[in-house]
Amino acid sequence: MSFDSKLRNAIAINQSILCLGLDPNPEVMPAKYREAYDLESKSEAHHERMVDCLWEWMNFIIQSTADLVCAYKPTLGFYTAMGAAGLELLTKTLAAIPPEIPIILDAKHADLNSSTVMAKTAFEQWGVDAITLSPYLGQDLAARFLMYPDKAIFVSCYSSNSTAQDFQAYPSREQPLYLNVVQNCQVWAGTENLALEVGSANPDALAKVRSLAPERLILARSIWANSQATGQKIDNLTEILNAGLDANGGGLILPVNQDALTIGDPAQLVRSLRDEVNQAIVATAHQSPVCEQWIPNVCLIDQSGHPHANLILQLFDIGCITFEETLQASGQIFPYYIDLRRIISNPQVFDAVIGTYAEILRELKFDRIAGIPYGSLPTASGLALRLNFPLIFPRKEVKAYGARRLIEGNYEAGETIVVVDDILISGKSAIEGAQKIESCGLKVQDIVVFIDHEAGVCDRIHQSGYSPHAVLKISEINETLYQSGRITEKQFLTLSHL
Numbered sequence: 001m002s003f004d005s006k007l008r009n010a011i012a013i014n015q016s017i018l019c020l021g022l023d024p025n026p027e028v029m030p031a032k033y034r035e036a037y038d039l040e041s042k043s044e045a046h047h048e049r050m051v052d053c054l055w056e057w058m059n060f061i062i063q064s065t066a067d068l069v070c071a072y073k074p075t076l077g078f079y080t081a082m083g084a085a086g087l088e089l090l091t092k093t094l095a096a097i098p099p100e101i102p103i104i105l106d107a108k109h110a111d112l113n114s115s116t117v118m119a120k121t122a123f124e125q126w127g128v129d130a131i132t133l134s135p136y137l138g139q140d141l142a143a144r145f146l147m148y149p150d151k152a153i154f155v156s157c158y159s160s161n162s163t164a165q166d167f168q169a170y171p172s173r174e175q176p177l178y179l180n181v182v183q184n185c186q187v188w189a190g191t192e193n194l195a196l197e198v199g200s201a202n203p204d205a206l207a208k209v210r211s212l213a214p215e216r217l218i219l220a221r222s223i224w225a226n227s228q229a230t231g232q233k234i235d236n237l238t239e240i241l242n243a244g245l246d247a248n249g250g251g252l253i254l255p256v257n258q259d260a261l262t263i264g265d266p267a268q269l270v271r272s273l274r275d276e277v278n279q280a281i282v283a284t285a286h287q288s289p290v291c292e293q294w295i296p297n298v299c300l301i302d303q304s305g306h307p308h309a310n311l312i313l314q315l316f317d318i319g320c321i322t323f324e325e326t327l328q329a330s331g332q333i334f335p336y337y338i339d340l341r342r343i344i345s346n347p348q349v350f351d352a353v354i355g356t357y358a359e360i361l362r363e364l365k366f367d368r369i370a371g372i373p374y375g376s377l378p379t380a381s382g383l384a385l386r387l388n389f390p391l392i393f394p395r396k397e398v399k400a401y402g403a404r405r406l407i408e409g410n411y412e413a414g415e416t417i418v419v420v421d422d423i424l425i426s427g428k429s430a431i432e433g434a435q436k437i438e439s440c441g442l443k444v445q446d447i448v449v450f451i452d453h454e455a456g457v458c459d460r461i462h463q464s465g466y467s468p469h470a471v472l473k474i475s476e477i478n479e480t481l482y483q484s485g486r487i488t489e490k491q492f493l494t495l496s497h498l
């Protein structure tokens with residue numbers, strides 16, 4: 001089962017968004033295990049027994065809390081620090097975790113050279129479901145771990161450590177590096193495979209990350225830093241929930257105070273925290289409709305969200321929608337430009353876009369796929385390979401040399417062709433392409449595009465005798481970008497007045 005499904009199930013079954021660290025730190029070992037541990041530690045030869053003491057402790061924590069948390073998070077450093085015996089302890093601890101509870105290995109891995117083997121060991125040998133990574137090696141590092149479609153990475157984007165401010169807040173409060181990290185890794189992978197880790201007792205950073213990544217899972221850390229002692233209550237729980245929850249009241253994992261590891265009855269502490277958090281979530285959810293109904297001129301994110309919201313944001317982030325006066329093929333000048341040709345340079349986005357076209361094509365009847373040059377040729381090629389259909393394309397200009405063909409690729413007269421284009425603006429390119437195909441004895445019924453620019457273009461396609469299908473309407477893109485804070489009100493209005 002994928003990390004994403006496992007986590008959702010664990011949240012639902014245990015009614016908990018709490019994640020518990022499994023850190024065998026001898027310094028905070030409870031007295032019950034401490035005595036035996038201290039005794040063993042007096043002798044070098046008794047190293048194995050010391051590890052046994054730590055395992056008994058970890059196992060007790062797991063057995064006490066497995067019905068109260070949505071994930072466990074062992075910190076790799078505590079285990080590797082003990083050498084070979086520590087790795088043995090890790091293996092035993094992982095094995096004690098019930099298979100339905102996802103494991104997030106807190107490795108903060110940051111070494112590119114060892115990343116392939118690390119991914120293999122963590123995901124295949126240890127069987128963990130997710131791993132934390134340091135972001136500064138960039139997408140190359142993440143890519144090694146993203147080779148596993150059922151697993152996930154948590155990109156560590158903000159730390160509560162005060163001296164980390166020197167880096168993460170650089171160069172300015174308005175455009176700090178950590179938000180750059182969030183924005184950048186939005187295009188590395190979809191929401192099922194890439195989550196964010198934010199360590200802060202102060203909800204501000206969490207809120208900023210959430211506004212840039214409205215759809216991502218966030219693992220909050222260090223929220224206990226300002227709370228008074230024994231860990232039963234988080235001082236600013238409501239603020240943290242308001243800052244970190246997504247528009248659907250989910251998408252957030254909270255840590256249990258590490259005090260839970262040190263006390264005699266961890267179940268009681270975790271249960272009372274879980275109940276407190278759940279009540280606060282319900283109270284938070286009750287507040288939202290009131291805001292939505294009564295605050296005028298403020299666009300809040302629609303609770304239901306667009307099913308392709310994540311993809312829309314990724315398209316925006318890779319520069320597919322820009323706001324500059326641009327000459328269109330029709331000769332008109334628009335104050336924006338939609339450039340879907342950029343998707344081919346980002347494999348994750350390209351793959352997701354092809355998936356959305358494929359859903360539509362699977363419902364249609366045709367013999368071959370035709371792409372409209374040039375913009376849609378890569379997409380049509382991707383679809384031909386994904387759906388296992390032959391590909392052709394009408395040439396934009398017929399060459400004065402070579403085979404001088406109007407249609408490239410093989411076909412039989414009378415076959416039905418589905419036409420694939422990226423965007424319908426005036427509809428001219430798609431209609432002319434379909435007509436060229438028909439002029440060679442083929443039939444065209446359906447034209448499938450990624451974006452319908454609206455303003456009557458689908459009517460024109462119908463009037464020319466074809467059926468238009470679009471993954472997205474420009475108005476849906478506009479709404480999603482505005483609700484997520486990606487575009488200003490002025491830009492929203494620009495795209496609204498087509």
Ligand SMILES: O=P(O)(O)OC[C@H]1O[C@H](OP(=O)(O)OP(=O)(O)O)[C@H](O)[C@@H]1O
Pocket residue numbers: 329330372373374375376421422423424425426427428429430
């Ligand atoms: O509906 P329309 O008004 O025809 O506009 C949409 C067309 O414009 C773009 O192609 P473009 O002509 O820029 O050529 P390219 O794909 O070769 O870049 C786009 O790829 C569509 O095919």
Ligand SMILES: O=C(O)c1cc(=O)[nH]c(=O)[nH]1
Pocket residue numbers: 327328329330336337338339340375423425426
């Ligand atoms: O030429 C156009 O009209 C045009 C093409 C395209 O890909 N995007 C856009 O906004 N306009």
